[in-house]
Amino acid sequence: MSKNKSDGQMNAGFEPPASAGLAVGESVVFLDQVFTSRTLILPDGRAADVIKGRISASDDVLHNYLSKHADFKQTE
Secondary structure (H helix, E strand, C coil): CCCCCCCCCCCCCCCCCCCCCCCCCCCEEEEECCCCEEEEECCCCCEEEEECCEEEECCHHHHHHHHHCCCEEECC
């Protein structure tokens, strides 16, 4: 069950993890080889959406998750 915050500061205090692999502003596109649309729940609790069979990884957590998942192929 999700809880809504009434003060409008849903992301207050959230800081993404420091990125050692991807540079700031850099993203890598992966192709979903099974679904054209789905929502992934990452190990850190965030959600990431596949849209039109593509998903862009802009941080190490998402990049590592997609790299290890057999359904995703990194574009060149």
